[in-house]
Amino acid sequence: MQPKKALVCGAGGFIGSHLVKRLKSEGFWVRGVDLKNPDFSPSAADSFVIADLRLLSSWESILDTQFDEAYQLAADMGGAGYIFSGEHDANVMHNSAMINLHMADCGVKHGVKKVFYSSSACMYPAYNQTDPNNPKCAEETAYPAEPDSEYGWEKLFSERLYFAFTRNYGLDARVARFHNIFGPEGTWTGGKEKAPAAMCRKVAEQPEGGEIEVWGDGEQTRSFLYIDECVEAVRRLMNSETFRGPVNIGSEEMVTINQLASMVMEIAGKKLGIRHIDGPLGVRGRNSDNRLIREQLGWSPSAPLMDGLKKTYTWIQTNVEKQRQPAASTASVR
Numbered sequence: 001m002q003p004k005k006a007l008v009c010g011a012g013g014f015i016g017s018h019l020v021k022r023l024k025s026e027g028f029w030v031r032g033v034d035l036k037n038p039d040f041s042p043s044a045a046d047s048f049v050i051a052d053l054r055l056l057s058s059w060e061s062i063l064d065t066q067f068d069e070a071y072q073l074a075a076d077m078g079g080a081g082y083i084f085s086g087e088h089d090a091n092v093m094h095n096s097a098m099i100n101l102h103m104a105d106c107g108v109k110h111g112v113k114k115v116f117y118s119s120s121a122c123m124y125p126a127y128n129q130t131d132p133n134n135p136k137c138a139e140e141t142a143y144p145a146e147p148d149s150e151y152g153w154e155k156l157f158s159e160r161l162y163f164a165f166t167r168n169y170g171l172d173a174r175v176a177r178f179h180n181i182f183g184p185e186g187t188w189t190g191g192k193e194k195a196p197a198a199m200c201r202k203v204a205e206q207p208e209g210g211e212i213e214v215w216g217d218g219e220q221t222r223s224f225l226y227i228d229e230c231v232e233a234v235r236r237l238m239n240s241e242t243f244r245g246p247v248n249i250g251s252e253e254m255v256t257i258n259q260l261a262s263m264v265m266e267i268a269g270k271k272l273g274i275r276h277i278d279g280p281l282g283v284r285g286r287n288s289d290n291r292l293i294r295e296q297l298g299w300s301p302s303a304p305l306m307d308g309l310k311k312t313y314t315w316i317q318t319n320v321e322k323q324r325q326p327a328a329s330t331a332s333v334r
């Protein structure tokens with residue numbers, strides 16, 4: 001029997017590269033597409049195409065074979081430092097919308113059977129996320145819409161786009177709203193990294209007794225989901241007979257950023273000071289609400305935040321050490 005074929009857009013990125021591994025382990029033939037190869041290890045895809053998904057011409061060659069499933073993860077995105085500074089708003093909206101417009105339209109024209117779209121918790125209204133202890137992120141609270149970033153508005157537009165194509169053109173689209181996914185082989189430096197990776201890097205870089213910087217007062221709340229858990233939930237959503245979402249994929253283990261810092265310090269076995277500085281913050285409180293996904297897909301995270309943080313810290317610490325080595329050897333030559 002021929003293996004099922006899956007297309008992964010954004011396969012050079014963090015979640016995409018992990019998803020490719022998972023699909024390969026399930027026996028899929030996988031084509032990955034991205035502007036770049038994965039940053040940290042070779043892609044597990046059978047075919048990896050370097051292409052710009054904003055261009056219609058790219059899609060014609062990518063879709064030259066019949067795909068059973070497509071996963072659209074490509075987006076112009078990054079952590080708070082990228083999304084909330086305002087400097088990248090035009091690119092974030094234009095680049096990601098172009099990719100999604102082509103995915104929906106070309107997906108229908110080329111007979112892609114099912115399409116997964118990765119939306120984000122950033123599409124939830126800012127007015128429901130002002131109380132750090134009681135953020136409201138149930139799926140039905142999305143409207144009236146008031147995302148706190150242009151990134152969130154584009155996600156909301158694209159969610160609606162995929163469901164419009166489902167209604168009018170028979171596309172079988174599935175939509176998940178990811179809440180802060182983290183893990184090894186995620187961006188950990190350079191400005192696009194998210195809070196868990198940034199925290200691991202800052203702690204790994206500091207000697208005992210040193211100090212790390214935290215944006216704001218650190219009392220803003222978030223939840224973080226380990227990558228393997230996310231990929232499992234995505235696969236369940238795609239395998240569902242009837243359920244399309246939109247659905248949250250996240251953790252309900254809410255922590256403040258100060259608590260996140262303490263957890264990482266505990267893993268590292270270091271006591272460090274925290275200096276609170278101005279920085280882009282996003283909403284005051286956010287947590288996943290997993291009632292719908294539990295009910296529809298029987299999914300919830302299988303392990304606590306601490307477990308995933310340990311694996312991520314180990315990976316980032318190794319990278320920090322590697323980065324130090326050339327400098328150390330130059331110093332010794334001198």
Ligand code: NAD
Pocket residue numbers: 009010011012013014015016033034035036051052053054072073074075076077078095099118119120121177178179180181182194
């Ligand atoms: P990522 O930035 O690591 O991956 C996105 C990939 O898209 C990158 O490799 C990038 O090169 C690629 N890309 C961007 N523009 C492209 C273009 N024009 N043509 C081809 N490829 C292009 O991000 P990620 O963390 O893996 O996130 C994947 C998806 O999940 C994104 O859509 C993101 O918005 C969404 N999401 C992620 C999180 C999270 O916590 N990681 C949370 C919410 C939503």
